[in-house]
Amino acid sequence: AEVDGHPRSMGGKANEHDGGDHMKDAGIGLPATGVSVVTFPSFTLECGETLRDVQVAYSTYGALCASRDNGVVVGHSLTSNSVVHEWWGEMMGDGDLFAIDTAADFVVCVNYLGSPYGTTSPVVRDPRKSNGGWYGPDFPSPCTIRDNVRLQRMLLDHLGVKRLKMAIGGSMGCMLALEWGATYPEYVDSLCLIAGCGRHPDWAIGIGEVERFAVMAGEGWNGGDYDPSDPPKGGLAAARMTAMLTYRAPRSVDERFNRELALDNRRRPRAEDEIAVQTHKNPAAVASLPFYDVENYLRYQGKKFTRRFDPNCYVQLTLTLDTHDVSAGRGAYTDVLASLKHKTMVVGITSDVLYPYHLQEELVRHVPNAEMYTIDSPHGHDAFLLEIDGLNVAIADWRRRAQVEASVKA
Structure with missing residues (x-):
C-alpha cells in the first residue's frame, strides 16, 4: 500500500516515488536551483490593472544560437514550477531522440503570474503597500x-x-502554447499542444469553481486575507483531492x-x-467506519499539496x-483556429475526463496543419506525464519529420 513510505501511488514513472505528485517535495517560493528572476518596471494586464516591479521567474536549458532563432517555450501545468x-x-536531453533537444534548442520555461514559485503572485510583496505587505487578496484578477x-x-x-522553433505544453501549458501561436503567429514556427483545448469548456470551469469554493469554504480563508506564512490548509487540501480525481479516470482508480x-x-x-x-x-461515530485506501491516498495528496502551494495562488491560477x-x-472561434498555419501536433488522451478527447479532435479538425497523436491509456488526463516514453518518441519523430520537410522545401 505504500511506495517509499507514501500511500499507494496510482502508477507511472512520473509518480513512482512520490505518491502521485510530479512536483515531489517542492515548497512555496523560488525553487532552490535552476531558476533565474528578472524584474520589469511595469506590466498592464488585459483587465486594465498595472502591476509594478513585476518579478518573472524562469528556467533555461541549452544555448541561444548565433542567429537567435532556436528558442523553444515550454508551458508548465497548473501547479508546476x-x-x-x-x-x-x-x-528533454541532448539529441533529436528527445522531444526537447537541448543540443539544438534554447529552452525557456516561465513561471506563471499568480503562481507561488517566483513570479509575481499573491505571496509576493505588493509594491503599492507602504507597509511592505503581500498582495494576498489584493492581487489583480484575472491574469x-x-x-x-x-x-x-x-x-x-x-x-x-x-x-521560436516551437511552443509546447501540456494541460495549462497547452493553452499557453496555443496562445503563443495566435498572439505572435509570425514569431513561432510550430506548436505542440498536449491534453488541452482551444477554449476552456464549461465542464472544466465548473470543476474549477468546485475547487475554488472548497478553498473559500475552508476555515481561516477570511476572503483570502490571511498570513501567507500560516495559510489555511483544509480547503486547499479538499480542492487538491478533487483535482487529483479529475487528473485520472474511473477505471484507472477502480x-x-x-x-x-x-x-x-x-x-x-x-x-x-x-x-x-x-x-x-465523537470516537463512537467512526468506530465501525471503514477507511478505504483511495480515501487514504487522497488525504495524503491533499496534505502534501498544502506544503507546497498557497490558497490564494490556487484560486488565481484556476481563474486564469x-x-x-x-x-x-x-473573431469566430473556428475562424481563429483556421488562421493558425503553424505545423502543429495535437496530443489527446482517450480517457481524459478533465479535457476530453473531443476537444483535441476539435483542434485537429480546424487547425489546418495539425496532426493528432493519441495516447490510448486508462489513466486519464495525467497520462501525458505517465506515458511519457511513448509521448517523447512521438514528438521527437514529428519534429524530425518537420525538419526534413522544411529542408526539402528550402
Whole structure:
C-alpha cells in the first residue's frame, strides 16, 4: 500500500516515488536551483490593472544560437514550477531522440503570474503597500493566459530570442502554447499542444469553481486575507483531492485501489492535525467506519499539496484557466483556429475526463496543419506525464519529420 513510505501511488514513472505528485517535495517560493528572476518596471494586464516591479521567474536549458532563432517555450501545468527537468526530464536531453533537444534548442520555461514559485503572485510583496505587505487578496484578477504570453514575450526579448522553433505544453501549458501561436503567429514556427483545448469548456470551469469554493469554504480563508506564512490548509487540501480525481479516470482508480482498506489505518481517522481538520468529534461515530485506501491516498495528496502551494495562488491560477479562449477579441472561434498555419501536433488522451478527447479532435479538425497523436491509456488526463516514453518518441519523430520537410522545401 505504500511506495517509499507514501500511500499507494496510482502508477507511472512520473509518480513512482512520490505518491502521485510530479512536483515531489517542492515548497512555496523560488525553487532552490535552476531558476533565474528578472524584474520589469511595469506590466498592464488585459483587465486594465498595472502591476509594478513585476518579478518573472524562469528556467533555461541549452544555448541561444548565433542567429537567435532556436528558442523553444515550454508551458508548465497548473501547479508546476519552471524547472522542466523536475517534471518532464524524460522529454528533454541532448539529441533529436528527445522531444526537447537541448543540443539544438534554447529552452525557456516561465513561471506563471499568480503562481507561488517566483513570479509575481499573491505571496509576493505588493509594491503599492507602504507597509511592505503581500498582495494576498489584493492581487489583480484575472491574469489571463494571453497576459502570460505577452509577459513571456517581454522576457524573450530581454533574453535576445528572435524566433521560436516551437511552443509546447501540456494541460495549462497547452493553452499557453496555443496562445503563443495566435498572439505572435509570425514569431513561432510550430506548436505542440498536449491534453488541452482551444477554449476552456464549461465542464472544466465548473470543476474549477468546485475547487475554488472548497478553498473559500475552508476555515481561516477570511476572503483570502490571511498570513501567507500560516495559510489555511483544509480547503486547499479538499480542492487538491478533487483535482487529483479529475487528473485520472474511473477505471484507472477502480483497478488500482480495488476497494481495499488502508493498510496503515483500517479505521477512519477522527482528525487531520496537519491541516487542522477535525472530521468527527465523537470516537463512537467512526468506530465501525471503514477507511478505504483511495480515501487514504487522497488525504495524503491533499496534505502534501498544502506544503507546497498557497490558497490564494490556487484560486488565481484556476481563474486564469477560465479566461482561456484563443478566439477572444479575434473573431469566430473556428475562424481563429483556421488562421493558425503553424505545423502543429495535437496530443489527446482517450480517457481524459478533465479535457476530453473531443476537444483535441476539435483542434485537429480546424487547425489546418495539425496532426493528432493519441495516447490510448486508462489513466486519464495525467497520462501525458505517465506515458511519457511513448509521448517523447512521438514528438521527437514529428519534429524530425518537420525538419526534413522544411529542408526539402528550402
